[in-house]
Amino acid sequence: MTRLLSLAALILAPLFLEPAASAQTPPCIEASANCTEWITFARGPARSLLYRTYSLEQPNPHVTRALIMVHGAGRDADNYFRTALAAAFLAGALDDTVVIAPRFASNDGRGCRDTLSSNEVSWPCNGDSWRSGGVSPADGHLTSFDFADEILRRLARKDGFPNLKSFVVAGHSAGGQFVNRYEMANKVHDSLGLPVTYVVANPSSYAYLDALRPTAEGEFKAFSDDRNCTTYDRWPYGLENRTGYTAKIDDDQLKKQLARRPTAYLLGEIDILPLGGFDSSCPAMAQGPTRRARGEAFGKDVNANFGAHHQVVIVPLCGHNARCMFTSDPALPLIFPKN
Numbered sequence: 617m618t619r620l621l622s623l624a625a626l627i628l629a630p631l632f633l634e635p636a637a638s639a640q641t642p643p644c645i646e647a648s649a650n651c652t653e654w655i656t657f658a659r660g661p662a663r664s665l666l667y668r669t670y671s672l673e674q675p676n677p678h679v680t681r682a683l684i685m686v687h688g689a690g691r692d693a694d695n696y697f698r699t700a701l702a703a704a705f706l707a708g709a710l711d712d713t714v715v716i717a718p719r720f721a722s723n724d725g726r727g728c729r730d731t732l733s734s735n736e737v738s739w740p741c742n743g744d745s746w747r748s749g750g751v752s753p754a755d756g757h758l759t760s761f762d763f764a765d766e767i768l769r770r771l772a773r774k775d776g777f778p779n780l781k782s783f784v785v786a787g788h789s790a791g792g793q794f795v796n797r798y799e800m801a802n803k804v805h806d807s808l809g810l811p812v813t814y815v816v817a818n819p820s821s822y823a824y825l826d827a828l829r830p831t832a833e834g835e836f837k838a839f840s841d842d843r844n845c846t847t848y849d850r851w852p853y854g855l856e857n858r859t860g861y862t863a864k865i866d867d868d869q870l871k872k873q874l875a876r877r878p879t880a881y882l883l884g885e886i887d888i889l890p891l892g893g894f895d896s897s898c899p900a901m902a903q904g905p906t907r908r909a910r911g912e913a914f915g916k917d918v919n920a921n922f923g924a925h926h927q928v929v930i931v932p933l934c935g936h937n938a939r940c941m942f943t944s945d946p947a948l949p950l951i952f953p954k955n
Contacts (some may be wrong), residue, residue, distance in 0.1 A: 749861030
């Protein structure tokens with residue numbers, strides 16, 4: 617009888633024990649539909665897709681960092697998700713970081729021909745494009761920067777990631793352009809209750825804060841060819857004639873926000889050739905002859921002339937290649953900062 621009672625106790629004991637702490641959900645690490653999620657704007661039906669390692673809807677107390685990785689002109693969020701995963705693996709950050717790669721899909725029937733799902737937003741392809749806060753052709757109230765705002769707001773909710781301590785918004789090439797303009801313009805930076813850092817990697821152009829441009833001697837002077845290049849200071853190369861998300865923000869506010877928000881310019885040592893969608897237009901060439909030169913000049917300008925304390929980081933032996941840039945030793949502590 618005693619042995620039977622002991623056996624019964626072993627069988628029934630788990631029913632009366634305190635529930636154990638929930639096991640950690642493993643990260644989703646495939647650039648496939650299994651690792652995607654939709655962000656629905658307002659009450660819908662408009663929505664946009666993102667890849668993520670952890671669901672934005674499931675409570676996850678283990679996550680302490682968030683990395684939002686913005687793709688380039690190819691709008692290949694799947695490939696940028698793979699790059700971000702590789703970087704997270706190298707940094708030992710897969711378990712405690714939610715990695716997100718949003719997809720700024722675009723189909724104008726000409727330059728951009730992405731296949732869109734039902735109710736998926738088509739962001740503007742060229743001109744006032746997705747990379748500069750452009751307005752959706754189907755909804756005059758919705759811009760590409762609103763998509764990033766919504767991601768950050770959802771991540772900041774305590775019911776989802778109660779132990780989240782920091783955000784990093786990073787992008788390469790056209791994604792670097794997005795991050796440069798989003799950093800200076802976004803309206804959520806100061807309301808999230810958590811620090812946000814921006815990493816701008818190898819863009820072809822920047823949004824300058826005044827009409828001065830770099831010279832070959834490393835100075836900043838009035839642009840000498842303004843008569844032939846009349847658009848050199850227009851948005852998104854400068855602050856004139858802004859449209860979309862930034863249209864109603866005054867110049868002084870943009871300057872103050874850019875200067876005080878923590879930012880790093882990640883530049884490839886050998887990103888000095890006109891490859892990979894290099895912008896050779898006159899307003900871009902007014903900023904320098906190569907992507908590396910443009911990044912070094914812009915960093916110097918905002919630090920020396922606008923009181924910023926931004927980092928300019930040269931990545932050895934990298935050209936215009938996101939995987940090389942973001943998996944490099946200089947990049948890992950920037951995109952996965954210690955909490």
